[in-house]
Amino acid sequence: xxxxxxxxxxxxxxxxxxxxxxxxxxxxxxxxxxxxxxxxxxxxxxxxxxxxxxxxxxxxxxxxxxxxxxxxxxxxxxxxxxxxxxxxxxxxxxxxxxxxxxxxxxxxxxxxxxxxxxxxxxxxxxxxxxxxxxxxxxxxxxxxxxxxxxxx
Amino acid sequence: xxxxxxxxxxxxxxxxxxxxxxxxxxxxxxxxxxxxxxxxxxxxxxxxxxxxxxxxxxxxxxxxxxxxxxxxxxxxxxxxxxxxxxxxxxxxxxxxxxxxxxxxxxxxxxxxxxxxxxxxxxxxxxxxxxxxxxxxxxxxxxxxxxxxxxxxxxxxxxxxxxxxxxxxxxxxxxxxxxxxxxxxxxxxxxx
Numbered sequence: 001x002x003x004x005x006x007x008x009x010x011x012x013x014x015x016x017x018x019x020x021x022x023x024x025x026x027x028x029x030x031x032x033x034x035x036x037x038x039x040x041x042x043x044x045x046x047x048x049x050x051x052x053x054x055x056x057x058x059x060x061x062x063x064x065x066x067x068x069x070x071x072x073x074x075x076x077x078x079x080x081x082x083x084x085x086x087x088x089x090x091x092x093x094x095x096x097x098x099x100x101x102x103x104x105x106x107x108x109x110x111x112x113x114x115x116x117x118x119x120x121x122x123x124x125x126x127x128x129x130x131x132x133x134x135x136x137x138x139x140x141x142x143x144x145x146x147x148x149x150x151x152x
Numbered sequence: 153x154x155x156x157x158x159x160x161x162x163x164x165x166x167x168x169x170x171x172x173x174x175x176x177x178x179x180x181x182x183x184x185x186x187x188x189x190x191x192x193x194x195x196x197x198x199x200x201x202x203x204x205x206x207x208x209x210x211x212x213x214x215x216x217x218x219x220x221x222x223x224x225x226x227x228x229x230x231x232x233x234x235x236x237x238x239x240x241x242x243x244x245x246x247x248x249x250x251x252x253x254x255x256x257x258x259x260x261x262x263x264x265x266x267x268x269x270x271x272x273x274x275x276x277x278x279x280x281x282x283x284x285x286x287x288x289x290x291x292x293x294x295x296x297x298x299x300x301x302x303x304x305x306x307x308x309x310x311x312x313x314x315x316x317x318x319x320x321x322x323x324x325x326x327x328x329x330x331x332x333x334x335x336x337x338x339x340x341x342x343x
């Protein structure tokens with residue numbers, strides 16, 4: 001007991017000091033004999049409860065939770081991936097836009113002419129197509145067939 | 153059987169075959185002191201039993217990590233102190249009203265002779281203690297009733313010794329004033 005400290009503090013509290021120190025709360029008979037058993041019982045119950053919980057998890061619940069988590073990840077990727085890719089492509093295309101001074105000065109016809117010259121780089125490219133490739137190209141480009149026949 | 157030292161209890165607890173036995177001894181060794189501390193804070197026996205049980209369950213779960221250089225009693229006291237504060241917090245949330253109602257509920261026990269054996273002056277003292285704020289009440293109980301040293305109280309509450317001295321000093325002044333007022337009023341309860 002730290003009575004010395006208490007006395008110091010209580011010197012200025014004569015009425016409080018005059019009250020005898022007692023423990024006036026009633027404890028039910030036999031409580032302290034029973035209580036250690038209650039604690040042990042609770043420890044055992046808690047352990048059984050946590051064991052049950054882990055058994056449930058190790059049974060069918062654990063794979064089910066795993067499968068659900070995997071599904072969630074796949075669904076998330078499914079929803080987010082195309083959008084993310086589209087966003088990136090849009091951004092890249094925007095960054096590759098033709099500078100104004102170039103687009104103002106270039107004419108489509110000039111470009112066409114330049115490309116049709118005997119450029120050694122172009123000469124290396126094989127531009128021949130099979131009939132099937134040509135038909136597919138015409139269909140894709142939606143070229144007017146009459147003009148094509150005239151060309152040929 | 154005489155009480156075992158902290159080191160002896162811990163050594164027994166760390167052996168798997170004597171774990172439960174050691175903890176049983178620990179509960180028997182400290183239950184009365186912790187019960188008194190909790191009961192003075194909570195007042196109701198059933199609620200005290202719940203808080204005391206939670207205290208020992210937490211001790212059981214944490215005893216493996218307990219550092220042997222600390223005092224077992226201070227550590228248990230600290231758990232009990234935190235459990236008391238948590239219980240009072242829940243009580244206030246549950247009642248959802250002014251703190252006076254909580255004090256009223258806590259002091260109800262004092263009116264029942266089944267739960268309280270003190271005379272009128274003891275009842276007045278307990279009522280005065282109940283009027284202190286939760287943390288200050290805990291400080292007063294630790295110092296006045298349990299005779300803990302300020303250094304021990306500092307370990308228990310995590311508060312500096314200086315702050316604890318101030319808190320206890322203020323608590324004593326308040327209680328002295330309330331008890332004095334009560335005595336001049338006669339058998340009336342403090343307002």
